[in-house]
Amino acid sequence: HSLADKLCLDRFYVQDNDYRGEPPPERYAAVIRALTRSLQSDGQRPTFRRTWQHQSKASWQSLTDLPTKVRIDNSTSDQFTIIDVFAHDRPGLLYTIARALYELRxxxxxxxxxTYLDQVVDVFYVTDTRGLKIGDESRITEIREALLEAIAMFENNSI
Incomplete structure (x- = not known):
């Protein structure tokens, strides 16, 4: 949630694959330190631990034949432009999408x-910097193309 004073408040539910059940207190402290370092950094891209690896781009593409798709909907909500992203799931993809949305202001x-099997379906309710829906068709096209390009670059760099 973006606040009037340009602060952002987010709440995440995170499941730690290294622990069953509740992680120990030292794990919370390590995560807090890592988040603090990341927020205070000069914008360096975080590293991601690879939990599974494909042999090639062709192998992960063969998991499903659904193409990457970005759909932008301006009619469902009165307040927000809705962006639907469909793509192959990989560690770092959500960061890539979030970074692109940030760079698009x-x-x-x-x-x-x-996430459904190997396919992500991410839906973002967005506004411009003035809190308004994205009304300009050329801006909508720019957003769609920028997201598709960011995901394509991520896919090409993650093989």
Whole structure:
């Protein structure tokens, strides 16, 4: 949630694959330190631990034949432009999408992040910097193309 004083408040539910059940207190401290370092950094891209690895781009593309797609909807909500992203799931993809939205100077009011088998379906309710829906068709095209390009670059660099 973006606040009037240009602060951003987010709440995440994170499941730590290194622990079953509740992680120990030292794990919380390590995560807090890592988040603090990341927020105070000069914008360096975080590193991601690879939890599974494909042999090639062709191998992960063969998991599903659904192409990467960005759909932008301006009719469902009166307040927000809704961006739906469909792509192959990989560690770092959500960061790539979030970074692109930030670079496009969009404010994310709500995000619904879903993964179904190997396919992500991420939905973002966004406004411009003035809190308004994206009304200009050329701006909508720019947003769609920038997201597709960011995801394509991420896919090409993650093989």
């Amino acid at each position: 969009l404010s994310v009011a709500t995000a619904r992040i879903g």
